[in-house]
Amino acid sequence: MRHIISVLLENETGALSRVSGLFSQRGFNIESLTVAQTNDPGLSRMTIVSTGNDRVLEQIVKQLNKLIEVVKVSDLTSQDHVERELMLVKVCPTSKDELDIKQLVDIFSCKIVDVTEKTYTIEISGKTKKINAFLNALDSAIIMEVSRTGVTGISRGKKAILK
Amino acid sequence: MKSNGAQILINSLQSEEVEYIFGFPGGAVLHIYDALDTQDEIIHVLVRHEQGAAHAADGYARASGKPGVVLVTSGPGITNAVTGIATAHMDSIPMVVISGQVPSPLIGMDAFQEVDATGITRSCVKHNFLVRDINEIASTVKKAFHIATTGRPGPVVIDIPKDITIEQITPKSYPKEIEMRSYKPTVKASNRQIKKAAELILNSQRPIIYSGGGCVIGNASNELREFTRMSGFPITQTLMGLGAYPGSDELSLGMLGMHGTYESNMAMYGADCVIAIGARFDDRITGNLDKFCPNAKFIHVDIDPSQISKNVVADIPIVGQVKQVLEVLNEELKDKKLQDISKWWSQINSWREVDSLAYRKKSGVIKPQTVIETLYEVTKGEAIVTSDVGQHQMWAAQYYMFDEPRRWINSGGLGTMGFGLPAAMGAKLAMPEKDVACVTGEGSIQMMTQELSTMLQYSTPVKIINLNNGYLGMVRQWQEFFYDKRYAMSYMDALPDFVKLAESYGHMGILVEKEADLKPAMLEAFKQKERTVFVDIKTDPTENVFPMIPAGGAHCDMLLAGRDEMVSKDETDLNAV
Numbered sequence: 001m002r003h004i005i006s007v008l009l010e011n012e013t014g015a016l017s018r019v020s021g022l023f024s025q026r027g028f029n030i031e032s033l034t035v036a037q038t039n040d041p042g043l044s045r046m047t048i049v050s051t052g053n054d055r056v057l058e059q060i061v062k063q064l065n066k067l068i069e070v071v072k073v074s075d076l077t078s079q080d081h082v083e084r085e086l087m088l089v090k091v092c093p094t095s096k097d098e099l100d101i102k103q104l105v106d107i108f109s110c111k112i113v114d115v116t117e118k119t120y121t122i123e124i125s126g127k128t129k130k131i132n133a134f135l136n137a138l139d140s141a142i143i144m145e146v147s148r149t150g151v152t153g154i155s156r157g158k159k160a161i162l163k
Numbered sequence: 164m165k166s167n168g169a170q171i172l173i174n175s176l177q178s179e180e181v182e183y184i185f186g187f188p189g190g191a192v193l194h195i196y197d198a199l200d201t202q203d204e205i206i207h208v209l210v211r212h213e214q215g216a217a218h219a220a221d222g223y224a225r226a227s228g229k230p231g232v233v234l235v236t237s238g239p240g241i242t243n244a245v246t247g248i249a250t251a252h253m254d255s256i257p258m259v260v261i262s263g264q265v266p267s268p269l270i271g272m273d274a275f276q277e278v279d280a281t282g283i284t285r286s287c288v289k290h291n292f293l294v295r296d297i298n299e300i301a302s303t304v305k306k307a308f309h310i311a312t313t314g315r316p317g318p319v320v321i322d323i324p325k326d327i328t329i330e331q332i333t334p335k336s337y338p339k340e341i342e343m344r345s346y347k348p349t350v351k352a353s354n355r356q357i358k359k360a361a362e363l364i365l366n367s368q369r370p371i372i373y374s375g376g377g378c379v380i381g382n383a384s385n386e387l388r389e390f391t392r393m394s395g396f397p398i399t400q401t402l403m404g405l406g407a408y409p410g411s412d413e414l415s416l417g418m419l420g421m422h423g424t425y426e427s428n429m430a431m432y433g434a435d436c437v438i439a440i441g442a443r444f445d446d447r448i449t450g451n452l453d454k455f456c457p458n459a460k461f462i463h464v465d466i467d468p469s470q471i472s473k474n475v476v477a478d479i480p481i482v483g484q485v486k487q488v489l490e491v492l493n494e495e496l497k498d499k500k501l502q503d504i505s506k507w508w509s510q511i512n513s514w515r516e517v518d519s520l521a522y523r524k525k526s527g528v529i530k531p532q533t534v535i536e537t538l539y540e541v542t543k544g545e546a547i548v549t550s551d552v553g554q555h556q557m558w559a560a561q562y563y564m565f566d567e568p569r570r571w572i573n574s575g576g577l578g579t580m581g582f583g584l585p586a587a588m589g590a591k592l593a594m595p596e597k598d599v600a601c602v603t604g605e606g607s608i609q610m611m612t613q614e615l616s617t618m619l620q621y622s623t624p625v626k627i628i629n630l631n632n633g634y635l636g637m638v639r640q641w642q643e644f645f646y647d648k649r650y651a652m653s654y655m656d657a658l659p660d661f662v663k664l665a666e667s668y669g670h671m672g673i674l675v676e677k678e679a680d681l682k683p684a685m686l687e688a689f690k691q692k693e694r695t696v697f698v699d700i701k702t703d704p705t706e707n708v709f710p711m712i713p714a715g716g717a718h719c720d721m722l723l724a725g726r727d728e729m730v731s732k733d734e735t736d737l738n739a740v
């Protein structure tokens with residue numbers, strides 16, 4: 001099962017390596033990991049996508065909680081939540097592909113954020129599935145490079161990670 | 164008045180009431196040593212190798228219950244200490260390790276004696292810190308002691324760059340309290356869970372108490388005794404738990420697991436209710452998980468939630484301090500009527516009759532088991548016994564009955580050869596009134612003999628009981644059983660003369676080659692109150708540790724002494740009980 005785990009942790013040097021070290025040390029897998037400071041500059045928030053059965057997930061959550069710098073761990077997958085990922089993709093279409101690309105950008109409601117003589121850079125955000133679908137729809141021959149943020153997420157409604 | 168970082172550090176350690184620091188100097192910690200030299204509250208013990216420092220601090224901590232403190236320099240100082248830190252980590256021992264670091268501006272420059280100390284130790288500490296600001300020294304020390312000693316204890320490393328020990332500020336007073344929003348070790352257990360546990364206990368027909376190191380670490384020996392005696396349940400203890408409940412008591416079945424007694428393992432296999440208290444279902448206990456306690460429901464008390472349902476799913480998990488949980492549980496069970504378990508006891512007693520620790524003496528050789536029995540007799544079971552790792556460790560655990568906690572000090576989780584001697588030194592410093600014996604093997608002792616020198620300098624008289632079988636015996640045993648007797652590298656052909664070795668360090672040495680000399684030698688050794696005595700005992704090189712559950716076996720599959728066949732008792736009809 002795929003899980004999205006939110007981790008709130010003290011914004012201290014070494015905290016990130018403690019989390020990533022934990023995953024490799026215990027053989028937990030990481031599909032993606034994103035991290036940045038929150039509105040409280042003392043706190044970072046990390047979103048980890050991992051897979052594993054319930055026993056594995058239970059251990060992941062408990063082991064994360066055991067890290068001294070971790071303030072809160074929450075499995076978003078077990079609650080109503082919103083998840084998003086952002087991708088930048090640079091393509092170099094031949095002139096006959098250009099029309100296709102503009103159509104695709106419309107269909108997937110994403111944006112062309114940079115244009116040069118020979119290249120377009122497209123920004124798309126959404127669920128991982130949508131991003132994968134967009135990538136599949138592009139002709140792989142014209143993709144120059146792809147950069148994805150990995151998933152970030154937040155619970156819906158009145159609940160917040162600290163409340 | 165201004166103080167430099169080193170003085171602030173030492174003052175902080177004084178505020179933590181540190182008695183001893185085990186350490187070894189070097190460039191990065193010279194200011195700290197300078198500050199140590201101008202005070203006399205803390206005694207610094209100069210070891211001969213930093214691994215010895217960590218083990219000695221560990222032994223001190225295990226014997227006293229107080230955190231052990233270590234001071235090492237950067238680079239090779241801290242890397243040498245890593246084995247000792249990992250040893251303490253695996254057995255949940257409170258320890259604070261201070262390591263010097265190269266000056267802040269040089270960090271990351273491949274500077275002389277630079278290693279990434281926090282990176283290297285990250286996976287074998289409870290937590291670590293790199294101090295970046297002199298203003299944070301005191302609060303970091305406060306946090307380190309708080310983290311090391313609360314919740315599930317463990318080692319904490321504080322890495323301090325040299326420039327920060329030199330810098331000067333006007334110090335603030337040492338913090339009395341520390342508040343960490345991200346670290347709140349659970350203290351009070353859920354009453355609801357304890358009530359549920361009580362209910363299961365009241366209904367169980369074939370219960371067994373399986374207690375572990377948590378009862379020693381958590382100082383819950385009295386509560387454990389009360390619980391066991393009140394319930395009248397059989398109790399088995401892990402290697403780390405020995406002594407929390409008296410080993411010589413009739414409710415005690417001895418140790419369980421790979422080298423546990425027949426009755427302990429059979430009772431685990433047959434139980435309908437396993438009450439795990441401060442034990443972590445280690446693979447040396449469970450053997451084959453699929454066949455582990457096939458008929459049992461599990462109550463699991465542990466301070467660390469991540470231990471619960473890690474290897475074995477708990478039916479009733481209780482997160483909390485063993486002491487507090489048992490207090491509430493004992494109250495809950497008071498005056499309640501338990502099931503009649505006399506049939507269960509008669510089944511257990513029939514397993515006891517197998518007498519799985521019996522061994523046959525051979526004329527002309529000293530049996531290692533006899534050595535431990537003699538040690539027990541001579542010390543009246545009252546010594547603190549440390550041990551190294553190998554067969555001798557198992558024999559010490561099996562044949563020395565520990566009736567009190569903190570008397571048995573050994574490396575269980577990491578199994579570190581070399582642990583015994585420095586740990587004995589630390590234990591002797593913690594408990595100067597007690598006799599301290601270090602049970603070791605000729606293989607293990609050679610990993611730490613240099614500490615004999617430290618022991619002379621600081622007058623820590625310890626009795627070294629060397630079970631000299633001429634083999635890396637535990638390795639030899641596995642090769643005999645599982646590698647068709649191909650004894651690859653388990654024999655050392657050039658052993659030192661241990662008597663002379665001891666003498667050259669200024670200690671006393673006694674060689675024992677005949678059983679008749681054994682007891683007189685031990686009596687003589689323990690008579691020497693002020694001296695370390697190395698008793699080198701030539702023991703049967705072919706002896707093996709029994710019972711044994713081969714790796715991957717079930718509790719009912721045991722190799723017993725003197726039998727060629729494995730006894731498999733899977734067919735025992737437990738429902739008849």
Ligand SMILES: Cc1cc2nc3c(=O)[nH]c(=O)nc-3n(C[C@H](O)[C@H](O)[C@H](O)COP(=O)(O)OP(=O)(O)OC[C@H]3O[C@@H](n4cnc5c(N)ncnc54)[C@H](O)[C@@H]3O)c2cc1C
Pocket residue numbers: 253254255314315316374375376377378380381382400401402403404418419420421422423440441442443444445447448464465466467470483484485486552553556557574575576577578579637
């Ligand atoms: C050669 C060799 C052979 C071995 N053979 C055996 C064997 O046959 N049998 C055996 O038992 N072991 C054996 N061991 C040891 C084994 O490897 C483990 O170290 C040991 O079984 C673990 O003991 P434990 O479960 O009591 O846990 P410990 O490592 O002592 O851990 C203590 C547990 O208690 C918890 N705890 C700590 N403090 C508290 C508190 N205050 N309140 C509540 N919970 C707390 C901790 O979170 C932890 O889960 C052997 C080791 C070696 C080197």
Ligand SMILES: Cc1ncc(C[n+]2csc(CCOP(=O)(O)OP(=O)(O)O)c2C)c(N)n1
Pocket residue numbers: 551552553554555556578579580581603604605606607608630632634635636637638
């Ligand atoms: C540092 C270290 N290296 C290797 C081992 C593996 N090992 C476990 S027991 C053992 C043999 C110990 O020999 P000895 O000290 O003579 O004890 P004996 O088993 O003979 O009683 C070895 C090599 C270990 N536990 N620790």
Ligand SMILES: [Mg+2]
Pocket residue numbers: 553604605606630631632633634635636
């Ligand atoms: Mg040996």
